[in-house]
Every structure is written in C-alpha cells, then in structure tokens.
Amino acid sequence: MRIETDFLVVGSGMAGLWFAYRISNHGRVLVLTKKDDSESNTNYAQGGIAAALGSDDSPQQHLEDTVKAGYGLCDPQAVQVMVGEGPRLVRELQKLEIEFSTEGGHLELGIEGGHTRHRVAHVADTTGQAVEWGLINAVRSAPNVALYEHHFVIDLLTDESGRCCGVLSFDRESGKFAEIHAKVVMLATGGLCRVYEHTTNPPIATGDGVAMAWRAGAKVADLEFIQFHPTSLFGARIDGRAFLISEAVRGEGGILRTPDGERFMPRYHPDAELAPRSVVARAIYNELRTRRLDYVLLDLSSIPPAHILKRFPMIADTCKRFGLDITREPVPVVPAAHYSVGGVKTDLWGRTSIPCLYTAGECAHTGVHGANRLASNSLLEALVFADRAAQAASKEEARLPSLDKINPFERQLRSIEDPSLLNSLVSSLKQTMWRFAGIVRSAKEMERGRARLAELSRELKALYPARIFSPGIKQLRNTLIVGDLILRSALARKESRGLHYVEEFPDTLPEASHTVLSPKD
Ligand SMILES: Cc1cc2nc3c(=O)[nH]c(=O)nc-3n(C[C@H](O)[C@H](O)[C@H](O)COP(=O)(O)OP(=O)(O)OC[C@H]3O[C@@H](n4cnc5c(N)ncnc54)[C@H](O)[C@@H]3O)c2cc1C
Structure with a gap:
C-alpha cells in the first residue's frame, strides 16, 4: 500500500500533536502512532509544565535555574529559546480547553527541585492526561489532519540524495505494510527508558525514533544522560511500569527518610529533598546499597491530608489501590529510569542532520537539559521545539519524491x-x-x-x-x-x-x- 501526504508525523504525544496542530494550515498532515492515540509518556506526566508565568518570575530566572541544573552542559541559546517562548505557548495551550489548576483566578504554580520560583503549571496531578486529550481533540478537529492509530513505523525512507522522504509502517489492524511518502517527516516518538528493568515509562517508550534515525544515518547526542527518578512506588507495577510519585510531592513538603526514621538528604545536599534529581537518586541508591535496604520512605506527614487529596488525587488513589493511604502512611520509594536527556541531534528549529527529517520532544536532543533535566522542563521543551519545527517545516520547499528514487530497503518483509x-x-x-x-x-x-x-x-x-x-x-x-x-x-x-x-x-x-x-x- 502507498500513501502520500505533505507532513508525516510519527508519534502522538506532546511534540507530535503540537507539530501536527500547528502545521495543519500548510498542507495535508498524517499522524501515525503505534498504539491508541493517547498512549505516550505525555499521558502519564504528573507534575506539570514549567514556564515563567508568575509575577515574581522571569525567563532569565528560569534560564539561570535550568543552566545551573545542567552541570555546565546546557546549550545557552537553546535554553534562551525555550524559556523565552515557553510562557506564550503555555497560554496557547490554555486556549485548548485544558483546565489548568487555578487559585484565586490565577494559575496555581507548583515548585519542584532546582526551580527557585513557583512556575509549574499543572492540572492537579494528571497534567499529562489533560494536555494529551486537549491536543488530541484539537488535532482531530483541525482541517487536513488524519491520525492513524496502531500504525507501527518500522523505518525511515530516504532517497538517493539522502533526503528523508517518508516511512515504512505496519498497520497492526490489517496486518499490511504501508509505504508513506511525504515532503517532511517529524519524528516525535518519545523516550527510550523501556530499555531498563525498572522504569516509570509506558511500553511505547522503546527508543524507536532514535534507532530509526540512527539506521538512516542521523547523528545522536548525549545518550549517556538517563535521568533516574528518585521516587517510584516500591513493589508496584502497572503495565510493567513503576508508578511515579511526582517530585511535586517533595515540592509540597515530602521528606525522605530511611525506614528507621532518619532524614538523610541534608547529608548529601544543602537543598535536601529539592536537590537536583541526579543527587537525590544517587543518595537513595547509596542508602539502599550501604544499609542493605529495599526502599526508603517518603514522609508526607507535614502536608495536611486535605491538601494531599486536592493536589495529588491520582497518586493518592493509585496508592490506595496498592493498599497504601498516603494521608496517613509514608510511601516506600525507589529510583527508576525516567527520562532520556539525549536523542537525535537537532538545531534550534528541530532539523536533524538528515534533510527533511525533523524531530522534537524526548527523542530529540536540543541541548536544553545539559547533563541533567530540570523537573517539568521536558513538556516545555517538546512544546517549544515542536512549534519551531512546524514554523521551519512549513517553509521547506521539498517536493514529493519520485518512487523509483526511494531506497527500497526492507520491502521484502x-x-x-x-x-x-x-x-x-x-x-x-x-x-x-x-x-x-x-x-x-x-x-x-x-x-x-x-x-x-x-x-x-x-x-x-x-x-x-x-x-x-x-x-x-x-x-x-x-x-x-x-x-x-x-x-x-x-x-x-x-x-x-x-x-x-x-x-x-x-x-x-x-x-x-x-x-x-x-x-x-
Ligand atoms: C510517569 C511520567 C511522568 C512525567 N512527568 C512529567 C512532568 O510532570 N513534566 C514534564 O515536563 N515531563 C514529565 N515527564 C516526561 C514527559 O512526559 C515526556 O518527556 C514528554 O511527554 C515526551 O513527549 P513526546 O511527545 O516527546 O513523547 P511521547 O509523549 O512519549 O509520545 C511518543 C509517541 O510516539 C509513538 N511512537 C513511538 N514509537 C513509534 C513507532 N515506531 N511508530 C509509531 N508511533 C510510535 C508513541 O506511541 C507515542 O504516541 C514524565 C514522564 C513520565 C513517564
């Protein structure tokens, strides 16, 4: 089967959907996604999306916090772009009927490790789900956009000049392969932490985009930087996924203790529980190893139960399903692989080293996170750079490829x-x-x-x-x-x-x- 479109998007998380939504005025758009439309890392994001939206905040302050957390490796230009364009784009998200939590008529802004201001816009503790559905509705009602679920993209197609001109995919429902030709391909396949035994990521996060881009000849960068989230619920799995206890819980006053009650984080970092994630994860790892523990405890006793239930209803509910009442008991937690900082190397407009191949979101490497991602900066990165990629891709003058020029690899599957x-x-x-x-x-x-x-x-x-x-x-x-x-x-x-x-x-x-x-x- 052969299909033609102008803009082909692989992935229906924040990056893919925002790109599709933005580019839909410039031609036909086809979004392919390998499971149900909402199945993505985006769908599970809890804490929220960071942007300098508060009256005491500024993009400059957000930049300084991001750069400080990045251990000298952030690309300052990329960070400047992200923090500068972020606030406007988060306000645009609000227009898609995504009901961010508010307080006194203003956005309720949370705080997480490494942020010196309250700047995390959220929808209680299910921000990702709200954003995902808001975007799916926007894309489904946009003219020119088609979204095919259960289409597993196998590989990128390149022509004799090395330009990307489409993908080979497999429709799981019909059992048929399809060659899809496009002027521009946006790779938005998300993360890769399912390569690890313990991870907060859902089953889709198998790094397909990085592997495909690599096979097609693209450069990748900084893949050694895997963020291990310090706090996933010990002994609980949903779909093979460790259940995340958001960093926002520590932001609201959660304290890490060993099972005998010792608060250990002040021994490791002056910011204690709100130290950068790498420090907290390594500290927990060290406590587990040296004291031969199975888990450490996250003590929420300083947070009023009513506030726990208002701010973290989904976490409270899920823990309850595992027999734990977080308004009364501490939460046993362990680290789990959570986020890939590295990915397919891009410029500031989402362009990869392969002509007509763009990428954004977790499978991309823009350089904003340096050697350590600041909490809630990844949804923002996906939003900002997908937006810029749409601006750049709309100006591409590529034509649809002629069929005989396409590299015919894997046609005999x-x-x-x-x-x-x-x-x-x-x-x-x-x-x-x-x-x-x-x-x-x-x-x-x-x-x-x-x-x-x-x-x-x-x-x-x-x-x-x-x-x-x-x-x-x-x-x-x-x-x-x-x-x-x-x-x-x-x-x-x-x-x-x-x-x-x-x-x-x-x-x-x-x-x-x-x-x-x-x-x-
Ligand atoms: C539990 C959890 C909580 C998080 N909380 C936060 C938070 O509070 N704030 C924050 O900023 N970040 C958070 N993150 C990280 C953030 O959610 C992700 O980095 C971000 O959502 C990535 O968006 P994306 O569009 O790049 O990828 P995704 O949202 O993962 O979307 C990838 C898409 O690609 C599709 N796909 C993959 N491979 C193929 C293929 N071969 N063929 C077709 N389709 C394919 C998938 O099915 C999916 O639709 C969290 C992550 C997790 C796992």
Whole structure:
C-alpha cells in the first residue's frame, strides 16, 4: 500500500500533536502512532509544565535555574529559546480547553527541585492526561489532519540524495505494510527508558525514533544522560511500569527518610529533598546499597491530608489501590529510569542532520537539559521545539519524491505474530541495562554490558533473520541499538557529570563537551 501526504508525523504525544496542530494550515498532515492515540509518556506526566508565568518570575530566572541544573552542559541559546517562548505557548495551550489548576483566578504554580520560583503549571496531578486529550481533540478537529492509530513505523525512507522522504509502517489492524511518502517527516516518538528493568515509562517508550534515525544515518547526542527518578512506588507495577510519585510531592513538603526514621538528604545536599534529581537518586541508591535496604520512605506527614487529596488525587488513589493511604502512611520509594536527556541531534528549529527529517520532544536532543533535566522542563521543551519545527517545516520547499528514487530497503518483509520467545530476550536486555548502565556505572562493567548486548543481538538474528518482522521483534532490535548507543556514549565520557556517574572517573572535567555519535564514523 502507498500513501502520500505533505507532513508525516510519527508519534502522538506532546511534540507530535503540537507539530501536527500547528502545521495543519500548510498542507495535508498524517499522524501515525503505534498504539491508541493517547498512549505516550505525555499521558502519564504528573507534575506539570514549567514556564515563567508568575509575577515574581522571569525567563532569565528560569534560564539561570535550568543552566545551573545542567552541570555546565546546557546549550545557552537553546535554553534562551525555550524559556523565552515557553510562557506564550503555555497560554496557547490554555486556549485548548485544558483546565489548568487555578487559585484565586490565577494559575496555581507548583515548585519542584532546582526551580527557585513557583512556575509549574499543572492540572492537579494528571497534567499529562489533560494536555494529551486537549491536543488530541484539537488535532482531530483541525482541517487536513488524519491520525492513524496502531500504525507501527518500522523505518525511515530516504532517497538517493539522502533526503528523508517518508516511512515504512505496519498497520497492526490489517496486518499490511504501508509505504508513506511525504515532503517532511517529524519524528516525535518519545523516550527510550523501556530499555531498563525498572522504569516509570509506558511500553511505547522503546527508543524507536532514535534507532530509526540512527539506521538512516542521523547523528545522536548525549545518550549517556538517563535521568533516574528518585521516587517510584516500591513493589508496584502497572503495565510493567513503576508508578511515579511526582517530585511535586517533595515540592509540597515530602521528606525522605530511611525506614528507621532518619532524614538523610541534608547529608548529601544543602537543598535536601529539592536537590537536583541526579543527587537525590544517587543518595537513595547509596542508602539502599550501604544499609542493605529495599526502599526508603517518603514522609508526607507535614502536608495536611486535605491538601494531599486536592493536589495529588491520582497518586493518592493509585496508592490506595496498592493498599497504601498516603494521608496517613509514608510511601516506600525507589529510583527508576525516567527520562532520556539525549536523542537525535537537532538545531534550534528541530532539523536533524538528515534533510527533511525533523524531530522534537524526548527523542530529540536540543541541548536544553545539559547533563541533567530540570523537573517539568521536558513538556516545555517538546512544546517549544515542536512549534519551531512546524514554523521551519512549513517553509521547506521539498517536493514529493519520485518512487523509483526511494531506497527500497526492507520491502521484502514477512510479518509474523509477536513470538513468546521474545520475552526472555527482552528481560535479559533490561536487566543488562539496569546492571551495567544504571545510576552508578563502571567503565569495566559497561564494556561487559556491551558484550552482553552483542550476544543478545546475535541470538535474535539467529532466531529471526532481518526480513522477519513483528512489532515486538522490531522493538527489541531498536532497544538493542539504543542500549548499545547509551553504553557507547557513556564509555566515551571520561568524567562524571550530572546524571552520568562513573566510578573510575568521579571528577567533572573543567571543559564541558557533548558526546555526539554518527553512524558514518
Ligand atoms: C510517569 C511520567 C511522568 C512525567 N512527568 C512529567 C512532568 O510532570 N513534566 C514534564 O515536563 N515531563 C514529565 N515527564 C516526561 C514527559 O512526559 C515526556 O518527556 C514528554 O511527554 C515526551 O513527549 P513526546 O511527545 O516527546 O513523547 P511521547 O509523549 O512519549 O509520545 C511518543 C509517541 O510516539 C509513538 N511512537 C513511538 N514509537 C513509534 C513507532 N515506531 N511508530 C509509531 N508511533 C510510535 C508513541 O506511541 C507515542 O504516541 C514524565 C514522564 C513520565 C513517564
């Protein structure tokens, strides 16, 4: 099957939907998404979206906080763009009938670790869901936009000049492959933390965009920086996902304690519970390891129960389902892989190193987060850079490709059902990444991790040659590529900085530099 469109968007989270919404006046838009339309990291965001909206705040202050949290690696121009354009775009989001929480007629702005002002706009503790549905409604009612669910994008199509001119995808409902040709492709496939055994991310977050872009020849940057969220609910899984206890809970007064009651964060950082996430996650990791604990406790006793229920209704409700009343009991928590700072390298307009291929959101690397993302800056980054990408893409003068010029790779695929044999390979991959590319790393162990991934790739290839396709097999191939890119990037960084801590190189070098990998090197 062949389909033609002007703008092809892969992914229906914040970045993909905002891009589709904005570009819809400039031509036909097709959004492809591999599960239901709302299934995305965006849908699970709790804390909110950061922007300098308060009367005591300014983009300059937001910039300073972001740069401080980024350990010398933020791209100042990119941060300037994000904090400068953010407030206007958040106000535009409000117009989409997304009902942000208010207080006395004004936005109720939360505070989270590393922010020196109240600047996190939120919809109670289900911001992501509200934003996701607001955007889906906007896109579904926009002229020119079609959204196809359950379309798994397999690979990018490039022409003989190397320009991206579409994708090869698989319609899970009809069981048919489709070649979709477009003038511009926007890759908005989100995160990759499902490569880890413990993660807050839903099953869609398998790094497909990074793997596809890599196969097509794009550069990737800073993939060693994985943010481990300090507080996910111990012993609870939903769809394989660790349930997140938002940082906003610490923002409202939650205190971290060991099970015997000691408040330990002041020993690690002057900002205690509101220290940067990398510091809090490593502190918890250290307490767990040295005291042989299974979890630490998040004590909410200083927050009035009525406020807990008003500000965190979903968290309270979900914990209750796991038998925990958070208005009366402390919450047992452990860290989990949460966010990928690195991704496909872009400029300030979402352009990648491949002509006509744009990217935004969690699968992109804009440089705004440096070596550590500040809480609630990722929805903002997705919004701002998807918006800029739409402005730039609307000016592309590309024409639809002629069919014979398209690289015909993978046209001979044969599809099968996801084999159950895959589960053990997927588990091995996740355990390998958790063990060898986790919160505290060692160069020697990371080499072992790479060798183990190479072994798993060989096993997969022996079981299923390249022309055999199922979404599960392809996702595993993608996660193996992404896992290896994380380890390669981590090995290339001979220092510890922000989210990346390696035992052999505990110090931070005076000069900060990005880790850029290219498939052509
Ligand atoms: C539990 C949780 C809480 C969070 N809380 C916050 C918060 O409070 N504030 C904040 O700023 N950030 C938060 N984040 C991070 C933030 O939600 C994400 O970084 C952001 O939503 C990413 O948006 P995105 O559009 O890039 O990707 P996503 O929202 O993940 O969307 C990716 C889309 O791509 C689709 N896709 C992927 N691969 C394919 C493929 N091969 N073919 C077709 N479609 C594909 C997916 O199905 C999905 O629709 C949180 C993340 C999690 C997991």
